[in-house]
Amino acid sequence: MAEVVIVPDVAAGGALAADAIEALVRDRPDAVLGLATGSTPLAIWRALATRGLDLRRVRGFALDEYVGLPDGDPRSYRATIDAEVVAVLGMDPALVRVPGEGLAGAALAGAGAAYEAAIAEAGGVDLQVLGIGRTGHIGFNEPGSSLASRTRVKTLTAVTRRDNARFFDGDVDAVPLHCVTQGLGTILDARRLVLLAFGEAKAAALAAAVEGPVTASMPASVIQLHPDVLVIADEAAAGRLRFADYYREAWASRPEWAS
Ligand code: PGA
Numbered sequence: 001m002a003e004v005v006i007v008p009d010v011a012a013g014g015a016l017a018a019d020a021i022e023a024l025v026r027d028r029p030d031a032v033l034g035l036a037t038g039s040t041p042l043a044i045w046r047a048l049a050t051r052g053l054d055l056r057r058v059r060g061f062a063l064d065e066y067v068g069l070p071d072g073d074p075r076s077y078r079a080t081i082d083a084e085v086v087a088v089l090g091m092d093p094a095l096v097r098v099p100g101e102g103l104a105g106a107a108l109a110g111a112g113a114a115y116e117a118a119i120a121e122a123g124g125v126d127l128q129v130l131g132i133g134r135t136g137h138i139g140f141n142e143p144g145s146s147l148a149s150r151t152r153v154k155t156l157t158a159v160t161r162r163d164n165a166r167f168f169d170g171d172v173d174a175v176p177l178h179c180v181t182q183g184l185g186t187i188l189d190a191r192r193l194v195l196l197a198f199g200e201a202k203a204a205a206l207a208a209a210v211e212g213p214v215t216a217s218m219p220a221s222v223i224q225l226h227p228d229v230l231v232i233a234d235e236a237a238a239g240r241l242r243f244a245d246y247y248r249e250a251w252a253s254r255p256e257w258a259s
Contacts (some may be wrong), residue, residue, distance in 0.1 A: 002229035004247040014043025030057040034128030058097035063139040064181035100180035112151035128190035136218040140181035149183030193229045197237035206242035
């Protein structure tokens with residue numbers, strides 16, 4: 001069972017995830033972080049930037065990237081991570097990898113294996129940050145993704161492309177149809193998962209992911225197979241959790257040695 005923490009607001013959620021990253025990096029200055037894009041993790045980077053941490057040696061692996069955007073496109077996840085994570089945290093951009101980077105066309109077939117090899121060479125991901133899509137995706141693993149999948153090219157669902165059209169001036173047709181994403185099996189290999197969900201739009205997916213059956217139809221449910229998962233949700237995103245009272249009680253009465 002994941003540890004589920006229901007926080008009063010987004011800032012508190014970001015601070016809690018930042019606590020986990022701070023503890024890791026103080027212990028291991030060259031830790032390997034799994035980086036997520038989207039709106040959800042922004043609160044983490046904001047909180048982490050205030051901690052006075054030296055993150056110059058931290059290595060990063062992005063979860064996913066669009067296929068087909070020109071190099072340097074500000075909507076690419078490479079550019080997004082450089083602007084929202086690397087610059088904000090004072091990380092070294094050369095130590096941050098994004099899947100499929102620099103590859104196009106047929107060469108993308110090899111992108112997954114190359115990315116997996118790079119993660120392995122780094123010694124694996126210590127802590128993977130995750131958001132959750134309304135479809136239940138983590139990374140861009142849309143419903144139907146194999147629970148054992150590895151980094152590969154995937155097709156985005158219409159729902160996800162509509163959700164992400166806000167980054168493309170509202171033009172859903174401008175949102176790429178394909179992406180390269182870490183697989184669910186890749187994500188499960190990280191030593192710790194920290195999944196955040198904010199807002200009512202995520203409530204159904206979060207409840208299904210945390211409390212529903214483990215199924216490829218709800219890709220985020222794969223987190224139930226991982227031994228060390230921290231789920232952070234605000235009240236709105238937690239609104240459909242059946243065991244919310246239990247999670248609150250467990251968190252409020254957590255032993256000091258476990259915090
Ligand atoms: P969001 O995206 O953080 O922008 O809501 C989450 C996701 O699609 O994984």
